[in-house]
Amino acid sequence: MSIGQFTKQFAQQAIGDQVKGIVESLRPADAAATAESLGGAKPVVGAQGDNAGAVIIAQLQAMQKSLKDDQELIVLCTTGLETLRVLEVYAPSWRVVVLTGIDSEKVITRVISPIESLQLVCKPMAVQPGAKPARIRFVTPKAD
Numbered sequence: 001m002s003i004g005q006f007t008k009q010f011a012q013q014a015i016g017d018q019v020k021g022i023v024e025s026l027r028p029a030d031a032a033a034t035a036e037s038l039g040g041a042k043p044v045v046g047a048q049g050d051n052a053g054a055v056i057i058a059q060l061q062a063m064q065k066s067l068k069d070d071q072e073l074i075v076l077c078t079t080g081l082e083t084l085r086v087l088e089v090y091a092p093s094w095r096v097v098v099l100t101g102i103d104s105e106k107v108i109t110r111v112i113s114p115i116e117s118l119q120l121v122c123k124p125m126a127v128q129p130g131a132k133p134a135r136i137r138f139v140t141p142k143a144d
Helices: 003-025 031-037 052-065
Strands: 071-079 082-093 096-102 108-114 121-126 137-139
Touching: 052 071, 052 082, 052 121, 052 137, 071 096, 071 108, 082 108
Parallel strands: 082 137
Antiparallel strands: 071 082, 071 121, 082 096, 096 108
């Protein structure tokens, strides 16, 4: 194995371990209880065509709905130096979202963002045996 290949493999492993560490730090044993304390899910009524906010929320809801009973949807938002595990998506309007969740220190944190700037990483993950899966809560604007 050449030094270049060794360095590349080492870097991939280090980055993979770091990402796994971040995800694990955002997955406390009581994530389901924290998510439930925020309230229940509210489905989007009829996606708004080209409305980016409605499309994003509908996609998140579809991903969550397709999960098995022993899985949860991990949604991460990284902004600046902060990575947030999203437990609630509140849209006061279709142009702005407020993401509520927990940071790597398990502190409830909020990110307020215009929908056009929002970037989320979503992946289904198995919950630890005996743990209850956390579900994301959705609060959308009322129809006019």
